Amino acid sequence: MNARADSDATGGRPAKTIGTVISFLSTVCRWAVQKGWRPSGPNPCKEFSRGRYVPRTEHVAPGQLRVFLDAVHDAEREASMWWREPARSIIGRAPYVLFRLLLVTGARPSELRTATWDEVDLDAKVIRRPTSKTGV
Numbered sequence: 351m352n353a354r355a356d357s358d359a360t361g362g363r364p365a366k367t368i369g370t371v372i373s374f375l376s377t378v379c380r381w382a383v384q385k386g387w388r389p390s391g392p393n394p395c396k397e398f399s400r401g402r403y404v405p406r407t408e409h410v411a412p413g414q415l416r417v418f419l420d421a422v423h424d425a426e427r428e429a430s431m432w433w434r435e436p437a438r439s440i441i442g443r444a445p446y447v448l449f450r451l452l453l454v455t456g457a458r459p460s461e462l463r464t465a466t467w468d469e470v471d472l473d474a475k476v477i478r479r480p481t482s483k484t485g486v
Contacts, residue, residue, distance in 0.1 A: 368400060369401065372395050372400055375395050376395035379393050457477075465479060
């Protein structure tokens with residue numbers, strides 16, 4: 351069973367994801383023992399290998415970033431020519447504006463997606479997000 355868990359069942363998922371899932375299942379097994387739904391004894395999740403987490407070390411080189419930003423700028427300029435095709439003025443430009451906002455702020459996509467208008471100050475040109483990711 352362990353060999354299968356280590357090779358087939360991972361589906362190519364990162365070790366960090368596998369570790370998170372195993373931790374969750376281990377907690378569920380402990381809870382089931384407390385509720386009397388499974389016999390006490392060794393936690394079956396201890397049998398599974400969590401894999402080895404290897405952090406990413408790739409970074410974008412300054413030259414690559416410049417080429418990419420130039421391409422984004424050209425595409426944004428092309429999309430913003432609303433007098434030629436009015437339908438492209440808002441929708442066509444949005445992906446480029448969003449990407450630049452992500453790049454400049456360093457925010458996660460989910461942070462911008464869940465932002466509310468009361469967190470945006472257009473006059474001051476700032477977005478103030480809560481400091482806690484848990485809402486506390």
